Amino acid sequence: xxxxxxxxxxxxxxxxxxxxxxxxxxxxxxxxxxxTHEILLTNGNTVKVEILEENGATVRVNLYAGxxxxxxxxxxxxxxxxxxxxxxxTDTAASVDADATxxxxxxxxxxxxxADAVPVYAFELDGELGWDITYTPIKDRMxxxxxxxxxxxxxxxxxxxxxFRGVDEELIDDIGTFGDIFAARDIVPALTSEVIADWDExxxxxxxxxxxxxxxxxxxxxxxxxxxxxxxxxxxxxxLDDLYGSTGDEVVRDKLESANRAVMEGFAIEGGHDPVISxxxxxxxxxxxxRIENGEPVFMEKFDNAPPxxxxxxxxxxxxxxxxxxTDVDIVRLQGNDTLSLDADxxxxxxxxxxxxxxxxxxxxELGIEDRAYILNDKDDxxxxxxxxxxxxxxxxxLTSALRTLQNMERDIAxxxxxxxxxxxxxxxxxxxxxxxxxxxxxxxATKYAEVFDPNEAYRVNLELRIQQIExxxxxxxxxxxx
Amino acid sequence: MNIARIxxxxxxxxxxxxxxxxxxxxxxxxxxxxAAAVTAAALDGDDVIKTTDGRTLRGTxxxxxxxxxxxxxxxxxxxxxRPDEIKEVERDxxxxxxxxxxLTSSNDEPAWERREGVTRAAVITVExxxxxxxxxxxxxxxxxxxxxxxVDLVVVKVNSGGGMxxxxxxxxxxxxxxxxxxxxxxxxxxxxxSAAAMSTIAIEELYFMPRANFGACTGWxxxxxxxxxxxxxxxxxxxxxxxxxxxxxxxxxRAMQINEELSYDITPDGERLFxxxxxxxxxxxxxxxxxxxxxxxAEHAGFSQGTAGTLEELTALLEKSVGEIEWVGEKVAGEPFxxxxxxxxxxxxxxxxxxQEQRFxxxxxxxxxxxxxxxxxxxxxxxxxxxxxxxYLQIIRKMTEDNPNFALIRGxxxxxxxxxxxxxxxxxx
Numbered sequence: 001x002x003x004x005x006x007x008x009x010x011x012x013x014x015x016x017x018x019x020x021x022x023x024x025x026x027x028x029x030x031x032x033x034x035x036t037h038e039i040l041l042t043n044g045n046t047v048k049v050e051i052l053e054e055n056g057a058t059v060r061v062n063l064y065a066g067x068x069x070x071x072x073x074x075x076x077x078x079x080x081x082x083x084x085x086x087x088x089x090t091d092t093a094a095s096v097d098a099d100a101t102x103x104x105x106x107x108x109x110x111x112x113x114x115a116d117a118v119p120v121y122a123f124e125l126d127g128e129l130g131w132d133i134t135y136t137p138i139k140d141r142m143x144x145x146x147x148x149x150x151x152x153x154x155x156x157x158x159x160x161x162x163x164f165r166g167v168d169e170e171l172i173d174d175i176g177t178f179g180d181i182f183a184a185r186d187i188v189p190a191l192t193s194e195v196i197a198d199w200d201e202x203x204x205x206x207x208x209x210x211x212x213x214x215x216x217x218x219x220x221x222x223x224x225x226x227x228x229x230x231x232x233x234x235x236x237x238x239x240l241d242d243l244y245g246s247t248g249d250e251v252v253r254d255k256l257e258s259a260n261r262a263v264m265e266g267f268a269i270e271g272g273h274d275p276v277i278s279x280x281x282x283x284x285x286x287x288x289x290x291r292i293e294n295g296e297p298v299f300m301e302k303f304d305n306a307p308p309x310x311x312x313x314x315x316x317x318x319x320x321x322x323x324x325x326x327t328d329v330d331i332v333r334l335q336g337n338d339t340l341s342l343d344a345d346x347x348x349x350x351x352x353x354x355x356x357x358x359x360x361x362x363x364x365x366e367l368g369i370e371d372r373a374y375i376l377n378d379k380d381d382x383x384x385x386x387x388x389x390x391x392x393x394x395x396x397x398x399l400t401s402a403l404r405t406l407q408n409m410e411r412d413i414a415x416x417x418x419x420x421x422x423x424x425x426x427x428x429x430x431x432x433x434x435x436x437x438x439x440x441x442x443x444x445x446a447t448k449y450a451e452v453f454d455p456n457e458a459y460r461v462n463l464e465l466r467i468q469q470i471e472x473x474x475x476x477x478x479x480x481x482x483x
Numbered sequence: 484m485n486i487a488r489i490x491x492x493x494x495x496x497x498x499x500x501x502x503x504x505x506x507x508x509x510x511x512x513x514x515x516x517x518a519a520a521v522t523a524a525a526l527d528g529d530d531v532i533k534t535t536d537g538r539t540l541r542g543t544x545x546x547x548x549x550x551x552x553x554x555x556x557x558x559x560x561x562x563x564x565r566p567d568e569i570k571e572v573e574r575d576x577x578x579x580x581x582x583x584x585x586l587t588s589s590n591d592e593p594a595w596e597r598r599e600g601v602t603r604a605a606v607i608t609v610e611x612x613x614x615x616x617x618x619x620x621x622x623x624x625x626x627x628x629x630x631x632x633x634v635d636l637v638v639v640k641v642n643s644g645g646g647m648x649x650x651x652x653x654x655x656x657x658x659x660x661x662x663x664x665x666x667x668x669x670x671x672x673x674x675x676x677s678a679a680a681m682s683t684i685a686i687e688e689l690y691f692m693p694r695a696n697f698g699a700c701t702g703w704x705x706x707x708x709x710x711x712x713x714x715x716x717x718x719x720x721x722x723x724x725x726x727x728x729x730x731x732x733x734x735x736x737r738a739m740q741i742n743e744e745l746s747y748d749i750t751p752d753g754e755r756l757f758x759x760x761x762x763x764x765x766x767x768x769x770x771x772x773x774x775x776x777x778x779x780x781a782e783h784a785g786f787s788q789g790t791a792g793t794l795e796e797l798t799a800l801l802e803k804s805v806g807e808i809e810w811v812g813e814k815v816a817g818e819p820f821x822x823x824x825x826x827x828x829x830x831x832x833x834x835x836x837x838x839q840e841q842r843f844x845x846x847x848x849x850x851x852x853x854x855x856x857x858x859x860x861x862x863x864x865x866x867x868x869x870x871x872x873x874x875y876l877q878i879i880r881k882m883t884e885d886n887p888n889f890a891l892i893r894g895x896x897x898x899x900x901x902x903x904x905x906x907x908x909x910x911x912x
Contacts, residue, residue, distance in 0.1 A: 197816075247706060251701055254742060258698065262776070266695060465845065465849065479860060
């Protein structure tokens with residue numbers, strides 16, 4: 001039965017002309033408006049503004065200086081408080097806003113939303129774990145979902161490496177390293193404890209797996225409501241048994257493996273899954289079988305390749321020893337079974353996933369809300385919230401640009417040009433001051449993207465020390481010291 | 484700016500000059516008042532903000548919003564200091580703060596009222612590296628604050644990947660010898676690995692979060708080298724005693740420390756009998772691994788009293804034994820439980836030592852850099868470099884005083900400081 005896509009908002013049907021007219025009206029309105037709020041900034045300044053648009057990351061405002069106003073966007077991190085100027089002016093602003101709400105689908109839709117509508121906020125996590133898929137952009141998207149009033153948050157997982165490396169390659173399922181669990185673990189609060197703390201009404205978080213490979217495969221385990229696409233794959237976590245190789249004493253390796261195993265089991269228990277599934281996904285030493293008893297999957301965990309006693313057992317994994325070792329033929333086709341890699345069919349059979357859906361419509365149908373779902377913030381009609389997509393784009397672009405700046409730092413410093421007319425002392429001063437500017441810019445970027453580039457701050461410290469050394473040289477010259 | 488302000492500014496200016504010259508100046512304090520010696524360290528009527536980067540700002544606090552503080556230094560606009568820049572605030576000025584202060588003054592009346600039959604409970608968190616962020620000191624310091632808040636039940640929420648062996652006994656002592664006298668104690672495990680598990684096992688009642696883990700207590704150093712011989716025996720013995728404090732069978736901890744088999748039976752009355760062999764019905768460790776419990780295995784083995792992912796779930800479990808619970812603390816955005824004053828102390832401690840840990844290398848390098856700079860210029864020009872080096876040395880000393888374990892990790896001893904003072908003296912000659 002084909003699923004119906006429920007679209008309660010008419011704004012998607014607005015023509016470009018109509019939209020432009022509405023936008024023009026909005027600009028005119030804002031020009032005539034008064035400041036409604038005062039924003040106290042982290043630089044100590046207080047500014048009078050009219051708020052045009054807010055999201056989890058930014059606040060877009062008309063900034064007032066006397067009778068003049070100009071549009072400006074502040075990052076949330078720049079803002080200490082936002083205070084309404086007065087009740088009267090707020091009323092005025094409210095009426096202005098009501099007249100000029102052209103471009104927020106939610107604002108328009110809210111008026112038409114039936115009482116039984118189920119607000120759904122969907123976003124996709126694609127790209128690479130630890131780069132595109134990392135704590136801050138996920139937390140920002142969850143904040144947007146909360147602010148949009150979502151009851152369902154659908155997170156589609158489709159990780160790959162293409163976004164980062166420009167290589168059009170599929171991930172294959174034996175190249176992950178178990179150590180990626182640490183990158184995944186950093187993300188966990190954004191999907192668990194922070195949701196519990198921040199949301200008044202807990203949303204249903206649905207994980208929709210197209211590709212959840214390597215470290216990203218840990219994330220679906222956290223949730224009960226998992227769906228796969230027909231070609232969905234989850235696994236390739238790597239082998240915990242080999243994580244520490246032959247380094248050090250065996251009992252210490254046992255300790256570390258034990259701690260990591262328990263962390264991984266905790267992911268599965270958190271989501272209400274049998275932790276044996278996570279063990280089979282990450283440990284070649286586990287041979288996992290299952291059979292259906294009274295309509296429910298029952299698992300048998302073994303440490304050799306002999307079938308369990310009794311009938312009806314289906315092999316999920318073997319120990320990869322001798323003739324059971326996966327071949328390249330298996331691996332490149334995502335069909336290895338030394339560790340557990342789930343496809344849609346297997347995930348459903350063993351009760352890990354609740355169903356299979358190839359489109360958002362299908363998924364809403366599977367969730368039983370296809371006739372009530374209200375897709376939030378999706379003007380481009382691709383099924384995913386537009387603002388969530390922007391978060392991903394801005395984060396990705398910012399990272400790429402920051403990486404380029406950091407990589408080019410030495411070249412930029414070496415390439416500082418000074419006018420030939422400047423004398424020796426002046427030339428040196430110019431070079432030093434420009435070098436400091438470049439280094440300071442790099443400090444800013446290393447701090448902003450520390451979770452990706454510089455989690456231990458070592459890089460930033462190095463830059464700070466270089467700045468200090470230049471300043472020391474300047475001081476030394478000023479007081480006439482020798483080298 | 485009124486006359487008093489101007490005089491205050493001049494005083495501060497002169498004091499700063501005095502400090503720079505290393506002398507004390509005598510200036511008239513205010514018109515009509517007797518002359519008094521004034522130094523930068525002793526200006527009555529000043530508020531003092533010590534910043535995390537080592538600065539000491541003296542002036543008048545004129546505004547506070549959400550932890551941000553504006554201080555009037557007597558010249559120019561008031562300077563705004565962000566909460567993460569503030570190490571300490573000492574208030575002395577009489578000037579009124581113009582917006583809602585964040586830190587409210589205490590008074591003698593408790594801000595709470597005891598309700599008959601209701602248990603007052605507080606969550607305090609222990610996190611980070613044992614011996615650094617997770618330390619006995621802030622826990623001990625929090626006891627009077629918990630008493631002031633009328634707390635009956637303390638929930639210790641633990642999330643730590645382990646740390647220093649030497650801190651295990653200290654934390655265990657604080658819980659067993661101090662906390663248990665005054666409070667009912669509960670551990671709420673998010674993650675307790677190694678030294679974190681060994682410290683908190685001294686508490687009898689444990690609850691696990693669904694993704695919790697507890698164990699992996701093998702001692703090691705360097706390149707994954709195990710503690711062996713007498714050192715290992717000492718730790719095994721220590722843990723037998725600490726396990727007894729928490730009414731836990733010592734065999735459980737032993738299987739968490741070394742490769743020992745561990746199994747158990749459940750008696751008809753629900754008691755768990757543990758064996759360091761495979762003779763029990765339920766195997767926990769096969770002897771080839773080191774034991775770490777998860778929420779399921781911990782509950783089945785009777786090691787935890789239940790599993791709770793949220794404060795509401797924990798409350799429901801606890802209320803079975805203690806009745807109605809009132810949680811002490813204020814609701815803070817993003818926090819899954821009310822944050823009490825005692826909990827604020829734990830967070831402050833962690834913030835400070837984390838900052839120190841992260842910045843030590845930077846500060847030490849800057850210190851050495853200033854020493855090098857001083858050595859490279861004629862003696863008469865070294866003053867600024869030596870003073871700056873002295874400031875960094877003070878910061879290093881403060882770090883080691885705040886957390887003695889920090890000095891231990893870095894190998895910084897009193898002798899080291901004496902040697903540094905000698906280096907600075909040498910440079911002045």
